[in-house]
Amino acid sequence: MSQPAIILKRLAALALWLTTIGLGIVDIYFVREIFFALYARVSREYRPAVLWGNIIVVLAALALVGFIVASTEYHRKRLCQHASWDLFTRTLVVELAIPFIAVFVI
Secondary structure, X not given: OOHHHHHHXXXXXXXXXXXXXXXXXXXXHHHHHHHHHHHHHHOOOHHHHHHHHHHHHHHHHHHHHHHHHHHHHHHHHOOOOHHHHHHHHHXXXXXXXXXXXXXXXX
16 A cells, blocks of 8 residues: 555544544533433422433543543554454444434434
């Protein structure tokens, strides 16, 4: 494989990796909004919802940081291999599904 092709594949992998991180950050917002929509159907008290919403944000952020670290190591070891592209595909499907779920729940 030629040098420009390898560089383009690595740049595409970097762009996808940054995209998954950005979508993960956006998904934290949507997970919180999904929680608020579901909580509003059960109760009208806003103070517990705010508390649990903040807890959900912290837990989702910790999960995202863990995913970023794990996926970074995974992609570092398997850069430009089929397994790396498969993980990008699965990650993007899950991260794009969360806003669509939020649209239907909210």
